[in-house]
Amino acid sequence: MKIPDPHIIVIFGASGDLTKRKLIPAIHQLFINHLLPDDFVILGTSRTPLTEEEFRHRMTEFLPTDEEKNIQFLNKIYYQTIDYELTEDYVKLKTRLESLNQSLNIPANYLFYLSTPPNLYDVIPEKLALADLNSQSDGFRRLIIEKPFGNNLKSARLLNISLLKNYEENQIFRIDHYLGKETVQNLMVTRFANGIFEPVWNRNFIGRVEISSAESLGVEGRGGYYDHSGAMRDMVQNHLLQVVGMVAMEPPVIIEADAIRHEVMKVFQSLRPIKPEDLQKQVIRGQYTASTIKGQALPGYREESGVDPGSHTETFIAMKFFIDNWRWAGVPFFIRTGKKLPTRVTEIVIEFKPTPHHLFDQNGIEQNKPNQLIIRIQPDEGLLLKFNMKEPGAGFSVNQVNMDFHYSSLAEIQLSSAYERLLLDCLHGDATLFSRGDTVEAAWIFIQPILDAWANDPSIPIYGYPAGTWGPYESDGLMDGEMTWRYPCKNLADDGLYCEL
Ligand code: BG6
Numbered sequence: 001m002k003i004p005d006p007h008i009i010v011i012f013g014a015s016g017d018l019t020k021r022k023l024i025p026a027i028h029q030l031f032i033n034h035l036l037p038d039d040f041v042i043l044g045t046s047r048t049p050l051t052e053e054e055f056r057h058r059m060t061e062f063l064p065t066d067e068e069k070n071i072q073f074l075n076k077i078y079y080q081t082i083d084y085e086l087t088e089d090y091v092k093l094k095t096r097l098e099s100l101n102q103s104l105n106i107p108a109n110y111l112f113y114l115s116t117p118p119n120l121y122d123v124i125p126e127k128l129a130l131a132d133l134n135s136q137s138d139g140f141r142r143l144i145i146e147k148p149f150g151n152n153l154k155s156a157r158l159l160n161i162s163l164l165k166n167y168e169e170n171q172i173f174r175i176d177h178y179l180g181k182e183t184v185q186n187l188m189v190t191r192f193a194n195g196i197f198e199p200v201w202n203r204n205f206i207g208r209v210e211i212s213s214a215e216s217l218g219v220e221g222r223g224g225y226y227d228h229s230g231a232m233r234d235m236v237q238n239h240l241l242q243v244v245g246m247v248a249m250e251p252p253v254i255i256e257a258d259a260i261r262h263e264v265m266k267v268f269q270s271l272r273p274i275k276p277e278d279l280q281k282q283v284i285r286g287q288y289t290a291s292t293i294k295g296q297a298l299p300g301y302r303e304e305s306g307v308d309p310g311s312h313t314e315t316f317i318a319m320k321f322f323i324d325n326w327r328w329a330g331v332p333f334f335i336r337t338g339k340k341l342p343t344r345v346t347e348i349v350i351e352f353k354p355t356p357h358h359l360f361d362q363n364g365i366e367q368n369k370p371n372q373l374i375i376r377i378q379p380d381e382g383l384l385l386k387f388n389m390k391e392p393g394a395g396f397s398v399n400q401v402n403m404d405f406h407y408s409s410l411a412e413i414q415l416s417s418a419y420e421r422l423l424l425d426c427l428h429g430d431a432t433l434f435s436r437g438d439t440v441e442a443a444w445i446f447i448q449p450i451l452d453a454w455a456n457d458p459s460i461p462i463y464g465y466p467a468g469t470w471g472p473y474e475s476d477g478l479m480d481g482e483m484t485w486r487y488p489c490k491n492l493a494d495d496g497l498y499c500e501l
Pocket of ligand 1: 235
């Protein structure tokens, strides 16, 4: 495995939750797995005045306790307080970086990780540039920008313009942690390394595609942020559309950042805009209400702290749309995501068209169900193929059975976290699994008219659903005829004898 060049990772917003929960554990794991060079350090910065010792201590909260190498790792962590708005604080930051370079003999390769509130995503890069920390004359300078990238199409465009004033596109890494998930990357391998799937991956054989990302948790103390975001901005505009991109794209010419991102861009450009008159037939929004599950009272969304008691923010979305291109013409895509659903699961269902003639129907009742390929993103990552088999015995009774693969069966393989993969890729300068500026805008172009309609037309309903259920039943109305959503359990092969919720 190639090891990145020696470097300093500078984390802005280092006193926040993401740093101790995700970033430091991910860097720690890379360190333990010998995937980082010996010469690297982390410089945390934030407004909070902290000593280096205090900061190091905070960073231990989510590290494994029994790890002998923790002390060695913690010694690589430094801290500096910063006022994000003050240009002179970036000059001080530069002096600090230079002193670390000299004292530790590390070249001037800097990765700036922006884990701050989004209103600083243009301020910090601009101030870094004023301190000449954008120029790559003596080492790399890369920016990782957390989501949300903009709050709407206009702000995303302005943010791109502001960043591109001082940085090249290949210095900007817009993170979408879904692309760091092993199973999302495996989509490309499933599609493009298997002769059995490639010929059937199109409108001739696929009847519909369904992508569900359910969460059992609610807003978990993030009510203040979430109430201004909602499921469309929080999950659909980024994570779920990126998954659509991977399912629907054409084979890239090579496995390389721009080749892949061109193909994702083409998918986004082919998304058929949802017309105002079709909005209510194609997009269902919902919000969870109070309920009692197994004797436990669950609060409704409007009772959560930080949420406006009269809030119209959606915690659930189900939508149907089309991709107007040669491969997907006429195939409906369905997306569903929500908070406080019965379980946490993300999966893709590729449903194949039925056989043209039903030989085995009994008494006029259809026996064979359409084949489905289910790609489980999380948890219990794996693949499941559902197909029809003859029930042993007399006659021709048909039953659907499962053929499944679970990543967990690869006992010696440990799946790395999305943040490990993405941080490492960025340190290698590989932007394949990061969103490009134009694709982020293209995703907003698709979503924005829906957000505008909701903002401007209060008569568009937002349906309540009791916390702990699969969302408003109106979402079933998106599907024609006999079709229904797959209601997955935590375990991948759900229609056996048990269903774990
Ligand atoms: C984040 C959203 O980007 O993704 C959260 O802000 C959401 O609201 C999370 O819970 C889901 O990520 P995962 O990896 O748990 O599916």
